[in-house]
Amino acid sequence: MRIMLVDDSQTMRNVQKKILAGLGHTDIVEASDGQDALSKVGAANPELILLDWNMPNLDGMGFLKAFRQKNKATPVVMVTTEAEKARVVEAIKAGVNNYLVKPFTPDDLKSKIEVTLARAA
Amino acid sequence: MPSPGLLELAVNVSRDQMMATLQIPSGYPAHMLTPDVCVAQFEANGVVIGRDGLPRIDAAVSAYRKTPSQAIQVELTGTPPVKGANGYLELAEACRPLQPAAKDQTPDHPDEDQASPSVDHYARNPFVLAKRGQVIAHVIPPGDGEDGQDVTGASIPAHPGKPFPLKPHDSIIIDAYGRVIAQVDGTLEHSDTNLRVNSVLRINGQVDFETGHIDFDGDVEIAKGVCDNFKVHVKRNAVIQGVVEAAELRIGRDLTLITGMFAKDKGTLHAGRACHAKFLQQTKAETVGDLTVDKEIVNCDLVISGAVRSPNASLIGGTCHAVGEVILKHLGSETGTPTLLHLGSSPQYDRLMDTATQKLEGLAEKAQSLQKQIDMIHAGGSRIAAQHKEDITELWCVQMSAQEEHDKLKRLIESLTERYRAARSARVTVLHTIHPESKVILGGTAAEFVKPIRGPITIMSDPCGEIAFRRAASDPLQPMRSIARLAHWS
Numbered sequence: 001m002r003i004m005l006v007d008d009s010q011t012m013r014n015v016q017k018k019i020l021a022g023l024g025h026t027d028i029v030e031a032s033d034g035q036d037a038l039s040k041v042g043a044a045n046p047e048l049i050l051l052d053w054n055m056p057n058l059d060g061m062g063f064l065k066a067f068r069q070k071n072k073a074t075p076v077v078m079v080t081t082e083a084e085k086a087r088v089v090e091a092i093k094a095g096v097n098n099y100l101v102k103p104f105t106p107d108d109l110k111s112k113i114e115v116t117l118a119r120a121a
Numbered sequence: 122m123p124s125p126g127l128l129e130l131a132v133n134v135s136r137d138q139m140m141a142t143l144q145i146p147s148g149y150p151a152h153m154l155t156p157d158v159c160v161a162q163f164e165a166n167g168v169v170i171g172r173d174g175l176p177r178i179d180a181a182v183s184a185y186r187k188t189p190s191q192a193i194q195v196e197l198t199g200t201p202p203v204k205g206a207n208g209y210l211e212l213a214e215a216c217r218p219l220q221p222a223a224k225d226q227t228p229d230h231p232d233e234d235q236a237s238p239s240v241d242h243y244a245r246n247p248f249v250l251a252k253r254g255q256v257i258a259h260v261i262p263p264g265d266g267e268d269g270q271d272v273t274g275a276s277i278p279a280h281p282g283k284p285f286p287l288k289p290h291d292s293i294i295i296d297a298y299g300r301v302i303a304q305v306d307g308t309l310e311h312s313d314t315n316l317r318v319n320s321v322l323r324i325n326g327q328v329d330f331e332t333g334h335i336d337f338d339g340d341v342e343i344a345k346g347v348c349d350n351f352k353v354h355v356k357r358n359a360v361i362q363g364v365v366e367a368a369e370l371r372i373g374r375d376l377t378l379i380t381g382m383f384a385k386d387k388g389t390l391h392a393g394r395a396c397h398a399k400f401l402q403q404t405k406a407e408t409v410g411d412l413t414v415d416k417e418i419v420n421c422d423l424v425i426s427g428a429v430r431s432p433n434a435s436l437i438g439g440t441c442h443a444v445g446e447v448i449l450k451h452l453g454s455e456t457g458t459p460t461l462l463h464l465g466s467s468p469q470y471d472r473l474m475d476t477a478t479q480k481l482e483g484l485a486e487k488a489q490s491l492q493k494q495i496d497m498i499h500a501g502g503s504r505i506a507a508q509h510k511e512d513i514t515e516l517w518c519v520q521m522s523a524q525e526e527h528d529k530l531k532r533l534i535e536s537l538t539e540r541y542r543a544a545r546s547a548r549v550t551v552l553h554t555i556h557p558e559s560k561v562i563l564g565g566t567a568a569e570f571v572k573p574i575r576g577p578i579t580i581m582s583d584p585c586g587e588i589a590f591r592r593a594a595s596d597p598l599q600p601m602r603s604i605a606r607l608a609h610w611s
Contacts, residue, residue: 012511015518054507081507103505103513106521 002027004046006037006063007079008055016050016079019106023113034058038066046074048117051096053080053087061094068095075120077112079104130158132166138271139199141168143178145185147192156182159195168197169274197272205266205282210301210316216249216257216309243334243351249309250337251318257293257309258301258316260285285314292318306338306356327363328353346380349387365390372396375410382406386420395427407469411445420458426467427544432552442466446546453556453570460559464580465547470537477534484527491520548581563588567610568601 003025005013013030020028029044031037033055041049049067053060060078067076075097082088083101091099098116100108131144143159159178160170170178174197181195251257266279287295292305293316307320320339327345328335334352335341341355346363347370353359356373364380367387376392381400388404390396395410402419406412411427418431420438428445429436435451438458444467453460495516498509505513547563555574560567566588568580580601583589588607589598601607 009511011515015515018518018522081510102507102510103517105514105517 001025001048002029002044002046004029004031004037004041004044004049006031006034006049006055006060007052008033009052012052012079016109019109020113022106023110034060034063034066037063041067041071048113048120049074049076050079050113051076053078053082053091061091064091064094064096073120075116077116079109130154130162132162132168134166134168134272138273138275139201141166141197141272143181143195143197145181145193145195147190149185149189151186151189154182154185163197168272171197171200171270171272199271199277200269202269202277202279203267204280205264207282208263208285209261210258210285210287210311210314211261212258212311213256215255216251218249218311243330248322248332248337251303251307251309252338253303253306255303256300257303257318260287260295260299260301262299287316288314290315290317292320308337308339328368349385376408381416412443424467424469426469428546436460436462442468443549444470444541444544444546447549449549449551450553451556452549452551452554452561453559455556455573457556457558460556462549462559462561464549464561464563465545466562467541470541473537474534477530477537481527481530481534484523484530488520488523488527491516491523495520548579550579551576553577561588561605562610565610566601567608568605569608570605574604 003020005016005028007013007016010032017028020026029040029046031040035057037049037051038058051060051064060080064076072095076095077098077100078091078096079100079102081102088099097120098112100112128146128149130149133142133144135141141163143162145154156175156178159182160175163170163174177197178195181193185191185193263282263284265281268279269277271277287301292303292307294302294304296302301316303318305318305320307318308322310317310319322335322337322339322341324332324335324341324343326332328343328347328351334354336352336354338356340357341353341359343353343359343361343363347353347361347365347368349367352369352371353361354371358375358377359370359372360377360379362379365378365382365384365388367385369388370376370382370390372391373393375394376390376396378396378398381398381402382388382390382404383402384390384404386403390401390404390406392406392408392410394408395413396406396408397413399415400417400419401414401421401423402417403421405422407424407426409426412423412425412429412431414429414431414434416433417435417437418439418441421441422439423429423441423443425441425443425445429441429443429447429449431450432448433450435454436449437451437454438460440461440463441447442463444465447462447464452462495513498505498513501509549561551574553576555570555576555578557571557573559570561580562568563580563582564586568588578590578592579594580588580590581598583598588601590601590604591598
């Protein structure tokens with residue numbers, strides 16, 4: 001299964017990649033911001049997107065709104081430090097399928113991914 | 122003007138219809154002979170004029186016009202079919218045999234080979250090795266050939282070539298694309314219509330400059346010995362008929378030395394499982410399984426993680442660490458060769474445990490240090506900055522990896538210790554004689570023999586952990602000091 005990681009922090013992408021590798025997911029496409037993600041998502045055609053909120057150029061919400069105009073099916077998990085309830089609601093309204101607040105443990109990420117994929121199946 | 126009725130153009134078509142001949146009799150009116158007349162004559166007899174027909178007709182007409190007194194003929198031929206090429210086997214590039222080195226290129230003394238200093242003569246390998254799943258050859262299908270045509274234009278079908286009759290073998294499969302794929306690791310054997318992968322590498326002679334080092338994933342059988350400085354690395358089992366000199370043997374499973382090894386204090390032997398030899402001399406050997414020697418073990422440095430079951434052998438000189446039970450005929454020699462036998466001891470295990478324990482402590486410290494960093498971030502206040510949230514995520518991830526590694530290592534240590542305990546016997550039975558200058562070390566005690574002790578005798582720990590002996594299985598254990606000098610050993 002191909003997963004796209006969208007985060008401006010290389011370290012965070014590495015952390016997520018490591019956790020995903022532990023789950024057996026090694027087909028990973030990385031993007032460093034929303035703009036980069038939009039340019040790659042068509043060709044990469046991921047089956048799951050892990051999306052940071054705060055990023056330069058185009059933030060996670062900007063990417064999500066543009067992406068959801070063309071694709072409503074691919075599940076997106078927002079992985080962010082934004083923990084306020086209003087922000088969570090905003091993201092869900094924009095079309096995220098699940099929401100994970102940083103800091104998170106590897107187990108948190110694993111369970112969010114499993115739940116999201118199970119719901120999307 | 123002569124009557125054309127008297128001089129006719131005639132066309133003969135051969136029985137196989139591969140040749141048509143137009144006869145132009147002498148005296149035929151030259152002005153009436155044109156290429157069109159010839160073509161019409163051919164066509165009237167069912168002959169189709171092919172590509173090269175018209176030039177021939179033109180040439181014949183021109184020639185006749187120059188000398189009309191001479192009869193002439195025009196021959197048109199059909200095109201015979203071309204038989205298809207037979208199928209064949211094309212070895213993959215990596216599987217083509219290397220050109221054997223010329224005899225005179227094999228140096229008697231490789232160090233003297235100044236002309237090509239970069240050539241490692243020890244590394245020569247005349248064997249073509251194949252891995253399971255590797256494409257080793259392609260079966261090229263036969264050609265269809267080209268259809269021919271007779272002079273009437275009828276097609277003559279070509280005979281297709283014959284397919285390559287590759288003999289089937291369990292070690293290979295041929296897929297739908299004609300690729301020959303190895304089903305086992307091994308050496309490639311190719312002759313005529315045979316292609317197979319042999320999981321046993323058989324060396325008919327000895328391992329020397331003709332063969333180079335041996336590095337093989339399957340089983341190896343060597344008909345003679347192994348010369349000084351050569352390496353034999355085998356993933357599975359090895360059987361060596363001749364004497365192994367100062368070579369390096371690294372065998373993944375069982376090793377059988379039909380003759381033995383005379384390593385001159387330079388060669389080494391490692392067997393992943395058991396080792397059986399007629400003799401071992403001046404050899405540094407490690408076996409994960411049992412060691413069985415038929416005659417003698419002389420001046421060797423042995424680390425045996427299994428048992429030493431050699432009831433007909435003498436252990437003379439050198440050092441032997443054995444985790445399992447030791448059975449020997451003689452320990453030491455009549456001439457008083459210092460011989461050390463460590464019972465229930467494995468330097469390998471001790472080293473491994475030291476390393477593992479150090480690593481385990483390091484991982485525990487790392488996990489603690491990471492926790493401290495996380496606590497420090499939390500201590501900074503109730504609202505954690507976004508960057509710190511990412512830092513904590515990273516630290517948790519590293520901490521979890523460290524914990525997983527710690528747990529894995531701990532399980533490995535436990536399993537290793539369990540196996541060590543199961544294999545550990547810490548006893549030696551000498552069936553004939555323990556000679557002076559021999560030492561048996563058990564735990565922290567060394568029993569040094571100063572006079573010959575007749576066997577059978579079994580040395581082991583008593584229930585209090587003291588070194589003791591008995592003559593027969595039913596005899597009570599007796600203190601060792603009655604037959605040997607005891608000393609503290611560390």
